[in-house]
Amino acid sequence: MSTPSAGLAGIIAGETAISSVGKEGMGLNYRGYSINALAEHATFEEVAYLLTRGKLPTQQEFTAYQKKLLSLRSLPDSLKTLLELMSASSNPMDILRTGCSFLGTVEPETHEHTQLDVCDRLIALFPAMLCYWYRFHKDGVRIETQLSNESLASYFLEMLHGNTPEALLRQVINVSLVLYAEHEFNASTFAARVTTSTGSDFYSAICSAIGTLRGPLHGGANEAAMELIERFKTPEEAEEGVLEMLAHKELVMGFGHRVYRTSDPRSDVIKNWAKLLADSVGDTNLFSIAERIDQVMQREKHLFPNLDFYSALAYHFCNVPTLMFTPLFVFSRTAGWAAHIIEQRELGKLIRPVAEYTGPSSRPYVPLEKRS
Numbered sequence: 001m002s003t004p005s006a007g008l009a010g011i012i013a014g015e016t017a018i019s020s021v022g023k024e025g026m027g028l029n030y031r032g033y034s035i036n037a038l039a040e041h042a043t044f045e046e047v048a049y050l051l052t053r054g055k056l057p058t059q060q061e062f063t064a065y066q067k068k069l070l071s072l073r074s075l076p077d078s079l080k081t082l083l084e085l086m087s088a089s090s091n092p093m094d095i096l097r098t099g100c101s102f103l104g105t106v107e108p109e110t111h112e113h114t115q116l117d118v119c120d121r122l123i124a125l126f127p128a129m130l131c132y133w134y135r136f137h138k139d140g141v142r143i144e145t146q147l148s149n150e151s152l153a154s155y156f157l158e159m160l161h162g163n164t165p166e167a168l169l170r171q172v173i174n175v176s177l178v179l180y181a182e183h184e185f186n187a188s189t190f191a192a193r194v195t196t197s198t199g200s201d202f203y204s205a206i207c208s209a210i211g212t213l214r215g216p217l218h219g220g221a222n223e224a225a226m227e228l229i230e231r232f233k234t235p236e237e238a239e240e241g242v243l244e245m246l247a248h249k250e251l252v253m254g255f256g257h258r259v260y261r262t263s264d265p266r267s268d269v270i271k272n273w274a275k276l277l278a279d280s281v282g283d284t285n286l287f288s289i290a291e292r293i294d295q296v297m298q299r300e301k302h303l304f305p306n307l308d309f310y311s312a313l314a315y316h317f318c319n320v321p322t323l324m325f326t327p328l329f330v331f332s333r334t335a336g337w338a339a340h341i342i343e344q345r346e347l348g349k350l351i352r353p354v355a356e357y358t359g360p361s362s363r364p365y366v367p368l369e370k371r372s
């Protein structure tokens, strides 16, 4: 038997045709398409189609898909009631996990309501769930979620802010959704595959994934990165603070990666957009603070920013509340999770590894009354 690997690092735990995180000569790609080409040219909806249906849509297929997503944006009344009942201080990731679980009781997966129907409905409805809950508790309004914005990026921003979003903001959110959509056997996707492998339903697999994404070592890192950047008033203060964190062996969120060793190819893309946004909103400080943290991490630890670091700034400049950063990751990664659920089902094999036992050796059972 092979020696165990802490955190399964470096272990090939299965095969996938959905994406590759750096197969030699290919770089990060979704079904063979480079992430740079997709981020530059594609809409999130095209990418979601590619991931869940296995191919890029033709114009006709794309129009039909977009029309379907648009038709799925109404929240069931019972779900609205639940969203109103959930407290204003809830973590938005808990709202999505609970909303997903509840939707599974109202619209369970059946032969008629297929896995692709559930997948499309969740992609269409997650932004509505979050914004309905948020605006109800923040502004005391029951927002209309059946809006006609073509893109999910525009739809989300309009529900969140209550007005038509600027083109630059829509573009940045779209790019970030493309970048976040899929990443091979990351922790949340693996959790979804494990749940799926037992023969469980689609909603259960997505709930497992959301719960796994919430942690700061995974999706929660973008929120933690923003909190870090905002902690400092100047780049000099940031340098001092990060050096102190490193001296105390604290993790600096938004840096490092389990698979990438020298850079995260998604980071440069979102960094450029974050810079454009910073200039457009007249930011003179936050971007410089982030860049200084980046420089210190490279210099002191040879660690590089992952997708979460500059995404945090980009979202911040789009006026997205920090607690919604990881939920935005959910909106996008649902497409990747769905693709893996479908692939895992086709494989039809239970995921059940073995552990190396490190507990006490065999010993006799002592009845309760004789134990001291």
Ligand SMILES: CC(C)(COP(=O)(O)OP(=O)(O)OC[C@H]1O[C@@H](n2cnc3c(N)ncnc32)[C@H](O)[C@@H]1OP(=O)(O)O)[C@@H](O)C(=O)NCCC(=O)NCCS
Pocket: 007, 009, 216, 217, 218, 219, 221, 250, 251, 252, 253, 254, 255, 256, 257, 258, 259, 301, 303, 306, 307, 308
């Ligand atoms: C992503 C992450 C979990 C990968 O973990 P990993 O593969 O177990 O990391 P490694 O074991 O290769 O780390 C090597 C060393 O770098 C350190 N390190 C890694 N990421 C670090 C970070 N963000 N800040 C400070 N030190 C870090 C580790 O503590 C370790 O130090 P040591 O050798 O002195 O023990 C880790 O980099 C991390 O926690 N990053 C911050 C959270 C984050 O941004 N998550 C989103 C990932 S996309």
